[in-house]
Amino acid sequence: MLSQRVTGLSVAATIAMAERAKALRNAGRDVISLSLGELDFDTPAHIVSAANDAAKRGFTRYTAADGAPIIKNAVIEKFARDNAIRFHEHEIHVAGGCKQVIYNALAATIDPGDEVVVFAPYWVSYVEQVTFCGGTPVIVPTTFESGFLPDRVSLERAMSSRTKWVIVNTPNNPSGAVYPPEVLKGIVETVAKHPSAMILSDEIYEHLAYDGVRHTTMWECAQGMRDRILTVNGVSKAYAMTGWRIGFAAGPSKLIEAMGKVQSQATGNPSSISQASAAVALTGDQSLIEDWRAELQERRDEMVRVLRLAPRLRVPDICGAFYAYVDVSGCIGARTMDGKVLETDFDVAEYFLDADVAVVPGEAFGMSPFVRVSFALDRARVGEACRRIVTACAQLSNS
Ligand SMILES: Cc1ncc(COP(=O)(O)O)c(C=O)c1O
Numbered sequence: 001m002l003s004q005r006v007t008g009l010s011v012a013a014t015i016a017m018a019e020r021a022k023a024l025r026n027a028g029r030d031v032i033s034l035s036l037g038e039l040d041f042d043t044p045a046h047i048v049s050a051a052n053d054a055a056k057r058g059f060t061r062y063t064a065a066d067g068a069p070i071i072k073n074a075v076i077e078k079f080a081r082d083n084a085i086r087f088h089e090h091e092i093h094v095a096g097g098c099k100q101v102i103y104n105a106l107a108a109t110i111d112p113g114d115e116v117v118v119f120a121p122y123w124v125s126y127v128e129q130v131t132f133c134g135g136t137p138v139i140v141p142t143t144f145e146s147g148f149l150p151d152r153v154s155l156e157r158a159m160s161s162r163t164k165w166v167i168v169n170t171p172n173n174p175s176g177a178v179y180p181p182e183v184l185k186g187i188v189e190t191v192a193k194h195p196s197a198m199i200l201s202d203e204i205y206e207h208l209a210y211d212g213v214r215h216t217t218m219w220e221c222a223q224g225m226r227d228r229i230l231t232v233n234g235v236s237k238a239y240a241m242t243g244w245r246i247g248f249a250a251g252p253s254k255l256i257e258a259m260g261k262v263q264s265q266a267t268g269n270p271s272s273i274s275q276a277s278a279a280v281a282l283t284g285d286q287s288l289i290e291d292w293r294a295e296l297q298e299r300r301d302e303m304v305r306v307l308r309l310a311p312r313l314r315v316p317d318i319c320g321a322f323y324a325y326v327d328v329s330g331c332i333g334a335r336t337m338d339g340k341v342l343e344t345d346f347d348v349a350e351y352f353l354d355a356d357v358a359v360v361p362g363e364a365f366g367m368s369p370f371v372r373v374s375f376a377l378d379r380a381r382v383g384e385a386c387r388r389i390v391t392a393c394a395q396l397s398n399s
Contacts, residue, residue, distance in 0.1 A: 092249070116165045198255075
C-alpha cells in the first residue's frame, strides 16, 4: 500500500524522544525533557494581536502561493535591517515553516542521482528530505576538537559534478557552533569550483549567538556567488512562533519561482493569519530578542557549569542556538548499577531517561557517541536535569 519512498522515512528522533518523556510524565514521573527544539517563551502579545486583527479585517482567504505582499515586504525589511541585503519580492519565498521552505527547495531541484552535502552532526530533516526527494546525502563529518566546524579539505573531497547542494547551518543545531566568516568563505570558494552546486544556508538560529559573537550570513561572504545561495530563515526560533508555521527564503528568482510551483501544488499557501502575524514579528519591536538571548545565555552557562562536573562527559563550548552536543564516549562500555553495559549513545540516552532526564541520542544527528541536550527551558530545571545527569554518570562503573 505504501510507497518505497515513504517506508524509508523515519519519524524525527527528537519528536520520538519528546513523546516518550511525555508518556513517562503522564505516568507520574518527574521527567525533565532536554530534548526540546523550541523555546518555552510565549509568542509576544503584539504578534498574537496581529493574528486577531488580520482575522477581523477578513485577511482569511487564499493568498499568493509563496506569500502575500505583506509578508514578503516584511521579509525584505528584515534582510535589509539585520543583514544589509536588499532583496526584491520575486526573490522571496514564504512557506509553512523553514522545514517546508527547505523541502520546496529540494523538491524543486533534485533529480535522481543528485548529491547533497550535509555536515554531521546535522539537523535530522536534511538527510530525510534529500532521500525522500530522490537525492543522495553525502555526509561530511566534523569533530568535537574543531568545535564542529567544517573542514575545507573534507568538503572538497565530498564534492563532485553530481553535487546539487551543500547545506550549511549556522548557528548550528545540534552542535551549537557558530561558523566564523573564514569558514563560510572557505565553503563558498570550494563550492564555486563546481558550477552546478548551490549553497542552502539555514540561518534559523541567526539571533541566538552568545558572548558577543555575531552571526555572519552566508550571503555576506559570497561575493560573486550570490546567485547560487539560498538563504533560509523563519520566525519559529527568534519569536517563539513554532506553532504558527512561517519560514522564508531569499535567493535567485528562477529557483524562487520553481519553489513557488512546488508549494502551489502541495499546500496552496501558508496560513494567511500566520503570514500577517509573522509580518508584525519581523517589522515590530525587536528588543525582546535581546532579552531572550540574554536569558538563554544564562541557561547555557548553567548547563555548561553543571555538566562539566560529570565524570565521563565532554561538554563543548556552545556559541549559538540552544543545544549542547555532548561527547558520551566515556560512558560507552561502562556498567550501570543494574549491571547493564552501555554500548551506544542510544543506551546512554535510555540510561539518562531512567534518571528522569530526556536527551536525544547522537545517532539521530549522524555522529556518535553523543547526546544532544537542549537548554530551552527554565534555568532551575536546566540545573536540576544536569545534576541528575552528573549523578547518573558518577554511578557508572568500569565493566
Ligand atoms: C536547523 C533547523 N532548521 C530548520 C528548522 C525548522 O524550523 P521551522 O519551525 O521553521 O520549520 C529547525 C527546527 O528545529 C532547525 O533546528
